[in-house]
Amino acid sequence: MSSLIVSTGLLERxxxxxxxxxxAHDLIGKYLVYKxxxxxxxxxxxxxxxxxxxxxxxCHASVGITKRNAVMYGMGGYSYIYFIYxxxxxxxxxxxxxxxPAAVLIRGAEPVEGMELMRHHFGDDKHNLLTNGPGKLCxxxxxxxxxxxxDLTGNRLYLxxxxxxxxxxxxxxxxxxxxxxxxxxxxxxxxxxxxxxxIK
DNA sequence: ACTGGGATTTTCT
DNA sequence: GAAAATCCCAGTG
Numbered sequence: 001m002s003s004l005i006v007s008t009g010l011l012e013r014x015x016x017x018x019x020x021x022x023x024a025h026d027l028i029g030k031y032l033v034y035k036x037x038x039x040x041x042x043x044x045x046x047x048x049x050x051x052x053x054x055x056x057x058x059c060h061a062s063v064g065i066t067k068r069n070a071v072m073y074g075m076g077g078y079s080y081i082y083f084i085y086x087x088x089x090x091x092x093x094x095x096x097x098x099x100x101p102a103a104v105l106i107r108g109a110e111p112v113e114g115m116e117l118m119r120h121h122f123g124d125d126k127h128n129l130l131t132n133g134p135g136k137l138c139x140x141x142x143x144x145x146x147x148x149x150x151d152l153t154g155n156r157l158y159l160x161x162x163x164x165x166x167x168x169x170x171x172x173x174x175x176x177x178x179x180x181x182x183x184x185x186x187x188x189x190x191x192x193x194x195x196x197x198x199i200k
Numbered sequence: 201a202c203t204g205g206g207a208t209t210t211t212c213t
Numbered sequence: 214g215a216a217a218a219t220c221c222c223a224g225t226g
Contacts, residue, residue, distance in 0.1 A: 083211085
């Protein structure tokens with residue numbers, strides 16, 4: 001957290017190979033950047049959730065390794081994208097060292113670049129908030145199963161520090177789960193207009 | 201403000 | 214065959 005040297009630019013491997021709660025906290029205020037054929041998309045993260053290990057009953061790895069969750073068992077700094085509820089994808093950032101399954105779910109962000117392309121991906125123009133919620137964020141960015149397992153230290157899909165000064169950060173329980181509901185592993189930038197749900 | 205249900209299909213038991 | 218780390222809409226109070 002505060003022990004990190006202040007620097008801007010691409011988040012390198014070391015950023016991800018740390019305890020997941022630290023990574024989750026530090027991801028708030030960082031920029032998600034995706035270079036597509038049609039243009040560049042970016043958004044500043046305002047809401048994330050940590051899913052940590054097989055003992056975390058809400059974590060996909062709680063049932064052991066499967067075809068779907070395999071990248072969570074790999075080294076930190078890779079994308080984990082899964083399909084859910086028959087129609088949505090969710091983007092995670094894998095954390096910690098190889099062999100320990102953990103990731104941070106990206107739940108909300110403020111659009112920065114490529115708003116028109118995001119709107120186009122959405123397919124309609126009646127939405128104002130295109131990236132407040134994990135399913136909506138992936139839809140706006142057009143991220144699908146094909147983007148699962150991407151190295152986030154590369155130059156196609158990555159996170160970077162642009163020197164943004166983060167506002168007050170709040171914590172709460174995680175959204176949309178039935179088990180592990182006691183853990184306060186959701187981090188949000190409190191004054192953001194781009195949260196998927198108000199903090200309790 | 202709060203509640204409940206429907207959409208839609210992959211994934212794992 | 215059931216559940217799912219979601220989202221939106223319609224109904225009620």
